[in-house]
Amino acid sequence: MRTACVVLCLSVLVACGGRSGSRKAIQNKGSDTLVNVAQTWAEEYKKVNPNVAVAVSGGGTGTGLSALINGTVDIANASRKMEPKEIELARKHGIEPVEFIVGYDALAVYVHAKNPLPSLTMAKLAEIYADGGSISRWDQLGVDVPDAKDSKIVLVSRQNNSGTYAYFKEAVLGKDREYRMGTLDMHGSKDVVDLVHKTPGAIGYSGLAYHTDEVRMIPIAKDDDSPAIIPCEKTALDQSYPIARPLFMYSRGQPEGEVKAYLDWILSDAGQRVIADRGYAPVRPLPEK
Amino acid sequence: MGAAPEIHPRPAAADRRDLAWWVDKSVAILVFTGGISAIVFILGIFVFITKEGFGFIFGSLDIGGFFGSTKWRPTSTPPTYGILALLAGTASVTGLAMLIAVPFSLGAAIYIAEFAKGKTREVLKVLVEMLAAIPSVVWGFIGLMVMNPLIINAFDVPVGLCVLNSGVILGLMAAPIMTTIAEDALKAVPDTYREAAEAMGATRWQIVWKVVLPAAKTGLVAAVLLGVGRGFGETMAVLMASGHSVNLPTSVFDSVRALTATIAAELGETSVGSDHYRVLFTLGILLFVVTFAINLTADLIVRGIRKK
Numbered sequence: 324m325r326t327a328c329v330v331l332c333l334s335v336l337v338a339c340g341g342r343s344g345s346r347k348a349i350q351n352k353g354s355d356t357l358v359n360v361a362q363t364w365a366e367e368y369k370k371v372n373p374n375v376a377v378a379v380s381g382g383g384t385g386t387g388l389s390a391l392i393n394g395t396v397d398i399a400n401a402s403r404k405m406e407p408k409e410i411e412l413a414r415k416h417g418i419e420p421v422e423f424i425v426g427y428d429a430l431a432v433y434v435h436a437k438n439p440l441p442s443l444t445m446a447k448l449a450e451i452y453a454d455g456g457s458i459s460r461w462d463q464l465g466v467d468v469p470d471a472k473d474s475k476i477v478l479v480s481r482q483n484n485s486g487t488y489a490y491f492k493e494a495v496l497g498k499d500r501e502y503r504m505g506t507l508d509m510h511g512s513k514d515v516v517d518l519v520h521k522t523p524g525a526i527g528y529s530g531l532a533y534h535t536d537e538v539r540m541i542p543i544a545k546d547d548d549s550p551a552i553i554p555c556e557k558t559a560l561d562q563s564y565p566i567a568r569p570l571f572m573y574s575r576g577q578p579e580g581e582v583k584a585y586l587d588w589i590l591s592d593a594g595q596r597v598i599a600d601r602g603y604a605p606v607r608p609l610p611e612k
Numbered sequence: 613m614g615a616a617p618e619i620h621p622r623p624a625a626a627d628r629r630d631l632a633w634w635v636d637k638s639v640a641i642l643v644f645t646g647g648i649s650a651i652v653f654i655l656g657i658f659v660f661i662t663k664e665g666f667g668f669i670f671g672s673l674d675i676g677g678f679f680g681s682t683k684w685r686p687t688s689t690p691p692t693y694g695i696l697a698l699l700a701g702t703a704s705v706t707g708l709a710m711l712i713a714v715p716f717s718l719g720a721a722i723y724i725a726e727f728a729k730g731k732t733r734e735v736l737k738v739l740v741e742m743l744a745a746i747p748s749v750v751w752g753f754i755g756l757m758v759m760n761p762l763i764i765n766a767f768d769v770p771v772g773l774c775v776l777n778s779g780v781i782l783g784l785m786a787a788p789i790m791t792t793i794a795e796d797a798l799k800a801v802p803d804t805y806r807e808a809a810e811a812m813g814a815t816r817w818q819i820v821w822k823v824v825l826p827a828a829k830t831g832l833v834a835a836v837l838l839g840v841g842r843g844f845g846e847t848m849a850v851l852m853a854s855g856h857s858v859n860l861p862t863s864v865f866d867s868v869r870a871l872t873a874t875i876a877a878e879l880g881e882t883s884v885g886s887d888h889y890r891v892l893f894t895l896g897i898l899l900f901v902v903t904f905a906i907n908l909t910a911d912l913i914v915r916g917i918r919k920k
């Protein structure tokens with residue numbers, strides 16, 4: 324029995340060793356928003372080029388960029404632009420990050436399915452979320468939300484180092500305002516939607532792709548004079564939806580060899596179809612199939 | 613060991629290097645490594661967190677703002693590191709957990725040690741220990757999926773992830789440990805005390821209340837303190853059940869955020885060496901100091917009993 328085990332272990336070792344000679348591995352890590360798409364890309368790419376294995380993990384934009392800076396991944400996924408501070412830190416480590424926009428994400432504002440709120444303007448949304456903002460009850464918006472105690476708005480947000488948190492703050496609150504105290508800070512895009520589904524008086528923001536039947540997306544208007552726009556692939560791409568953001572991949576230096584081939588494939592029609600199927604907007608309109 | 617007395621005349625036996633000798637030697641080394649490793653690890657952890665944390669304490673710490681402000685915004689520009697709300701979160705959750713756990717676990721301990729007999733006693737002891745073995749993430753999941761809608765419906769409040777939710781969960785988590793230790797303390801009271809009280813015509817309850825509890829007082833305090841330490845350091849369940857919301861609670865239905873949960877949620881996504889990274893280690897030092905003080909006090913109290 325024991326001999327069999329040893330032989331098995333050895334053969335596995337040999338197999339792995341033998342494989343690493345011909346198979347190239349690409350390490351890919353970062354944004355939770357992108358992790359599902361990145362995984363699908365990795366799986367699809369296996370069919371295109373079986374000799375390249377792409378290892379994908381999530382953890383958040385901050386984690387991915389840290390790993391890129393520390394030199395442990397080839398590609399970092401990010402749901403926000405790299406900050407000058409981070410680029411500087413990368414250069415200190417001898418790494419020149421190169422940026423690719425791989426798609427667009429509309430940040431949807433979710434409420435409970437029973438919430439009758441028809442639409443929101445960006446200014447109202449800021450008053451709801453900002454520190455010192457004037458709106459803290461649903462009746463101030465003229466709606467009566469069933470089961471919401473005291474009509475209180477329960478704010479659902481993200482942990483402070485998620486790219487989604489940073490982008491929502493920048494796009495909705497602006498540079499000078501902070502989030503209100505007492506937001507429920509969830510640790511993942513899906514957790515936000517889950518909590519909104521479980522809490523009648525809640526409002527939360529999360530990626531378009533996390534929509535479920537149990538929550539409602541609120542149409543958002545740029546200002547009082549503009550129409551309220553429902554977030555979708557089309558409105559994200561033509562930038563008519565006001566909270567849409569580009570999604571990034573960062574490579575370690577100008578990409579070469581297999582990493583370059585992988586990124587080229589992601590930006591090709593085939594790769595872009597994957598991200599479109601996942602509920603995000605591709606970087607350009609795709610030809611009809 | 614090499615100089616074992618010569619029992620057999622054969623020269624080989626004088627310096628036996630057979631299988632048993634090797635096994636003996638290697639087990640001795642293994643056990644020694646195991647024993648010493650606890651010390652090495654605790655020192656290593658201490659050095660690691662202080663090295664990272666002191667960088668912040670001596671660099672950019674503003675004591676008044678650190679302990680006095682509720683604004684925990686480490687990723688804003690400029691960042692603010694106020695932990696008052698986090699301290700309040702940890703304190704409120706731990707406090708409520710103790711309010712729930714102390715009567716329950718002392719009651720359970722008294723019942724198991726003084727009243728229960730035979731099979732009931734054994735079954736109860738095993739069940740209490742099994743309760744202690746439930747992973748904290750499972751407790752957190754119960755808080756998130758079961759308690760949350762329950763609290764919303766039962767108390768008609770906007771959100772069920774709050775002090776009450778995490779306090780109940782944490783109380784249930786701390787109770788088994790407190791029960792086990794408290795029961796040991798009660799068992800440590802010599803039977804002669806009980807017999808003497810019984811000889812004077814005391815009832816069962818009089819014996820427990822007037823004789824056994826006062827005699828086991830220090831051990832019971834130690835049990836409670838260990839429970840407090842458990843509550844203070846618990847992370848996962850609190851992270852999931854408290855709502856993870858920077859907030860000064862004014863009622864048990866307010867969401868809060870604990871120190872431990874903050875470290876767990878944020879450490880993975882900060883770049884190594886940044887102020888944010890270091891301030892999280894400073895929180896770690898704070899936790900380390902507090903739990904160390906609590907455990908040390910409990911330990912000293914327990915030792916006090918043993919000496920008696």
